[in-house]
Amino acid sequence: MHRYSLFIATSLLFLGCSSVSDNNHTPQTITNTQANRAVTLSHIRAYLLIGNIEKAEQLFQGLGHTENNTQTLLILSELKAAQADSLGAQQAFLLAMDNKIASEKPMVSFVLLDYFCTEKMWPAIEGYGRSINSAVISADLKNTQLTTIGQCYFEQDKWQAARYWFEQLDFSGSISPTVYLALAREAVESTQYVRAKDLIEKYDTVKSTVNAHTLWTAFEVYTALNQPQQAIELGKQLRILFPNNSFTRRYILLTKRERIQAMKEDPLPSLTLRSSLPLPLEPKSATNAFHIIKKSETLYQLSKRYGVTTSELMSWNPDIVIDDISIGTEIRITPLR
The missing domain is CATH 1.25.40 (Serine Threonine Protein Phosphatase 5, Tetratricopeptide repeat)
Structure with missing residues (x-):
């Protein structure tokens, strides 16, 4: 009897272990499949x-x-x-x-x-x-969906792809202002500046709202078209309306790099001696009352060109900061009258 009981117990233990093993195997199989x-x-x-x-x-x-x-x-x-x-x-x-x-x-x-x-x-x-x-859908519905696709590429700076989808639009219908802006930016990318100028003017005519991306893109277009006044105004809007945006930070870094490059190319005389040959003087006439800052220009260069001192330029332009002058800034080079 004792041997028989031991055999039954051993058999039950074996079956129990097999059952546990089978129960553990099923979830593992499911997990592996997943x-x-x-x-x-x-x-x-x-x-x-x-x-x-x-x-x-x-x-x-x-x-x-x-x-x-x-x-x-x-x-x-x-x-x-x-x-x-x-x-x-x-x-x-x-x-x-x-x-x-x-x-x-x-x-x-x-x-x-x-x-x-x-x-x-x-x-x-x-x-x-x-x-x-x-x-086979309505022109308005097709335009809306194609604009959504083009806008997607535009937001990723994929200019050629954006242009392709925007050019599929029916321009006889209603067109989003962003379409003209994106096409203008692509025209700049492909160096078609006349076309870019026409498109950015259309955008400015019909735009109703702006965001950081559209301001930055318009800034890029106007900069490429050598229209500094418009570019400066867009930069100001970026800094005022979207102070913490990534496009604003990109704008600040860009202008800062330009200032650093300008200082490297033309440091102040106290840092290094320039050539003793003076720059040609330009008369202080009524037509020369102001000077528009171009790339790499500094107040020191202007002082030599117009025969004035940097201190005078600073006094005639109290709103400027000597180490923070953007391209396109209007500088008075004659005294106030």
Whole structure:
């Protein structure tokens, strides 16, 4: 009897251990499956990012049954968009959002485009744009969606891509002022300055609001067009309206570098001796009452050019700071009368 009891106990212990082992194995298998799926999804995203849509499609098909989880559906939406299947992209996106925006189906394309833009999903945006171009929709709706796509590239300083999508617009309809600004900036990039001047003037005519990015972009255009007064005014607006913005910091660093470079090229006489040959004097006539600061110019240079002292220039221009003069600043070079 004792031996029989010992055998039963040993058997039960063995079965119990096997049961525990099996119970521990199931969650581990599930975890491994989830991990494999996550790795595959990351590979699909990588192929989409480099524009290999065919390989991304193959990997997605290899997943077999696609679980209705947010991440899988969002990647499916991105894949469908890259394939120019806008309807499939929207359907997958709605499912990913758990139908929370199902009541907004007419507007889902803008929500989806905003998502693609925020995540910088360029192949998806390109494919979606192609589907919009070939779709039979109203001119106003097409303009709005193409403007959204162009704006996305504009905000990332992708000037040529922004120009391409903006040029697909129907300019006989209503056009966002930002379109003219972005096209002006791209024209500067391609050294088409006459075109840039025409476009920036259109932008200034129709603009109604500004932000730090548009102010900075307009500043770049006017600087390239050698219109310092407008550029200076935009720089002032940046510093006043958006003092802590990254574009404002970029503007401050740019002007600071220019001042440092100017000081290196033409230090004050107390630091080093300049050539004994004087700069040609210009008469103090009524037409020469003011001088517009150009790149690398300093008060010391102006004093030599106009035959005055730096102290006089400072007294005639009490608002300027000797080491903080921006390009385009108007400097009085004759006494007040």
